[in-house]
Amino acid sequence: MRIAELSPLQLKERLDRGDALVLLDVREPHEWEICRIDGARLVPMRTVPEHTSTLPRDRDIVVHCRSGARSARVAEWLHAQGFERVYNLAGGILAWIDTVDPSQRKY
Numbered sequence: 001m002r003i004a005e006l007s008p009l010q011l012k013e014r015l016d017r018g019d020a021l022v023l024l025d026v027r028e029p030h031e032w033e034i035c036r037i038d039g040a041r042l043v044p045m046r047t048v049p050e051h052t053s054t055l056p057r058d059r060d061i062v063v064h065c066r067s068g069a070r071s072a073r074v075a076e077w078l079h080a081q082g083f084e085r086v087y088n089l090a091g092g093i094l095a096w097i098d099t100v101d102p103s104q105r106k107y
Helices: 008-017 029-034 043-054 067-079 091-101
Strands: 003-007 021-025 059-065 085-089
Touching: 003 008, 008 021, 008 043, 008 085, 043 067, 043 085, 059 067, 059 091, 085 091
Parallel strands: 003 085, 021 059, 059 085
Antiparallel strands: none
């Protein structure tokens, strides 16, 4: 199963428009402390199964991590659980920093 991806610029456009989406950050808390996308919700990858009941099924969910690998796995898992409106942020927060917000620190 190939999950749809959004580029950082596509995500920025959607956020700027005020689209009602959920931005799910599946990194660890220590990574969150280094950099983050405003409005994101931190749910570390290992805890996602505990939080599925709190995720809406009627809104787009954009999952991201550092580089896009972990978030792709989480997005695939969510899709397998019946979430149909799931996207992976291509390149993760590193690509976000490169193309949207270079003021943030990379790690």
